[in-house]
Amino acid sequence: MLAIKLSNLLPSETIEEMNEKERKILEAAIEIFAEKGFFNSSTSEIAKKASVAEGTIFRYFKTKKDLLLSILKPTILKVIAPFEIDKFAKAVFHLEHKTFEDFLHAIIKNRLEMVKHMSPVFKIVVQELPFQEDVREQFKALFKEKLHPKISAVIEHFQEKGQICDMPTNTIIRLIITNVIGVVISSLIIGNSTASWNEEEEIQRTVKFIMNGLSPQ
């Protein structure tokens, strides 16, 4: 029963304007949704774990689905947002000082860090995405508008500098994303159960693999 800290999961402004009960409900919901899945969780169970009356849930969240979306939406924003605002974004804007290798390393570390901090919410996102078409669409739209152009620019930048081969940009993006997600999920699955998993080495190897895979010629 891991203690969930909302501060790792939701934007801090959001949390500050929540009150005690609302926070406890959200925490309970995250824990239970992550454990049993949305459809297999009951509002009565969430209420019990949050130590509130069942009716109280519905004061703060119009419906059970609304409660789920209150978890999913900030999370997918958090998945997308960093590329725009945080340190990582700065790395992208100071490309001249960086090699493509630095870029890959940074992106993998950053995403791994994020997923580990919000592991239960991440689990919910992955579990529920197949059933929540609207969230999926919102995610796709954000990717297309915010993320894709940024990454494209980076790829093209390094292609111009001759650090990357000249495959189509979209294919390169696909390959990079595939391999970033690959390390992240491997870390979650293997890392937690296998002693021999050396995370830093696996990151290094993955970076090297991608570098070689995309090297010119």
Add this chain to the structure above:
Amino acid sequence: MLAIKLSNLLPSETIEEMNEKERKILEAAIEIFAEKGFFNSSTSEIAKKASVAEGTIFRYFKTKKDLLLSILKPTILKVIAPFEIDKFAKAVFHLEHKTFEDFLHAIIKNRLEMVKHMSPVFKIVVQELPFQEDVREQFKALFKEKLHPKISAVIEHFQEKGQICDMPTNTIIRLIITNVIGVVISSLIIGNSTASWNEEEEIQRTVKFIMNGLSPQ
């Protein structure tokens, strides 16, 4: 409304010992589970689509969950099995006539073909795996016992022939599986909605990417 052929989804021995009704129930369940998810499907709807009485379902499958497992278990077997028995396995055993590139190409084509043939069942597997710990464990065990040794042998074979760099075998397996799954999922997500997706080219590029990524030096 694609007509589902169980022969694409389940081992033929399994199908042969089923009777008419049982087969119709399974087909209906697959279609409905894939469309709405397990929890949002009702046994009455399955019975209607299968043209049997609701009670009949429970003659063949003890519970609704049992019906789900009757779909999941043979499917993960099918995902693992080919490496042992079908044409693909033969390719693995005649490695001396093949290059690593052929191996990669064959494995990607083969898995893509499989997923496309059993797309609804595959959808169910992906959706329900997070909630079915026992199935997941069974899958892990099968992987460890059957698949992993085979692939290890192949990797080591090509390493000995100098076609692959000498990263740890497990890391190489992880990278290959990541990228195979990556093409498959991309094909399902992008391929179905985007005109510009050229599957053969993407396979070629992925093979080349892995080849370069794993090339010695």
Add this chain to the structure above:
Amino acid sequence: MLAIKLSNLLPSETIEEMNEKERKILEAAIEIFAEKGFFNSSTSEIAKKASVAEGTIFRYFKTKKDLLLSILKPTILKVIAPFEIDKFAKAVFHLEHKTFEDFLHAIIKNRLEMVKHMSPVFKIVVQELPFQEDVREQFKALFKEKLHPKISAVIEHFQEKGQICDMPTNTIIRLIITNVIGVVISSLIIGNSTASWNEEEEIQRTVKFIMNGLSPQ
């Protein structure tokens, strides 16, 4: 706790194709709706009175409102229908043999008889009509299409024969309906609680009153 006979309330064909449980549910619902009103009745109470499980109600009636409509709709049909099909209709079609007085007498007796036989259902209709706009509209439409033309014809027939004054037909209809409903409701309210109510005499007096009220000159 009056024993309710559905045969007095619903068309017999309808009843014959009902089974035991459905009939018991309807009877219980009529009794409880009449006593407490639709919104103040719970499906659990109806189930208990009908000696069925609560879920059984929803096998026969999609929703609680559907259960109400299953009572209301045949009833308003029954209120309208007789003017088309039963003995009363024949009276209307053999006007040449009848006086206007006979007509009035027949209509009052007939409506009183009907309301007494279906008193609880009638109570539900009167109670719920203000809240069920769709039923109200259906009632208005039936009145306009089926009843109004028939009564108009009768009124005009007697006007031509010089038995009724030449007020506008609609006004005459309004006055007649008002006074028929007046006796009926008086009979229900006063008749049940007051010994001195002599129904036959009150009918006679009402007929005489209407006759005089509408007499030429």
Add this chain to the structure above:
Amino acid sequence: MLAIKLSNLLPSETIEEMNEKERKILEAAIEIFAEKGFFNSSTSEIAKKASVAEGTIFRYFKTKKDLLLSILKPTILKVIAPFEIDKFAKAVFHLEHKTFEDFLHAIIKNRLEMVKHMSPVFKIVVQELPFQEDVREQFKALFKEKLHPKISAVIEHFQEKGQICDMPTNTIIRLIITNVIGVVISSLIIGNSTASWNEEEEIQRTVKFIMNGLSPQ
């Protein structure tokens, strides 16, 4: 959204001893009960419309039902009261200057006027009376004690003057009330939706109808 004036609906003494909040709650309740019916209205909606906190309602009215009764009881008083206190009552006490026709005309106009002024409250009364036995009983008692003797006196006065036939007084009262209510309800139902409704003419015709109906011989 008609502005409701409590002064049209409740006795002025009652209103004067109310404070601001209580009055606003009552006004809001009347509007909402009339629109949606008692059971479909929520105290939270009433509180919102009255611009008070939900808890404030329960400071002035013990329960939601108490709030309903606070509307119903003064209203039925108002329906009965005028016969005792207002101008209309005076008309009754100066019968020698009036004909029976004047009496009928005055009573119809007066009741129509009243119902139109308090149309929402009237709607609530009609909708809820079937479910409020105590209010109904109170109404019956008031009718018997206050109204019935007055009307009886009038009827007998006109019978003595030979303007009315010698039917039993109660029957005459019943017929008059029936027809007064008949015009009022017709006016509400037909008058609001039909252009051709000429209220003054309909009143005249109704008066004439009753006059003829009750004329001696």
Add this chain to the structure above:
DNA sequence: TATGAATGAGACTTCATTCAT
């Protein structure tokens, strides 16, 4: 006095499962 957050009973409804036929 006034508030409104919190409550929890109870409403309607769904559906996997049973069992008499």
Add this chain to the structure above:
DNA sequence: TATGAATGAAGTCTCATTCAT
């Protein structure tokens, strides 16, 4: 073997009412 009517537990959600502030 097959049926499908019946069940009743469990689910989501509403709302009148209370009470600490």
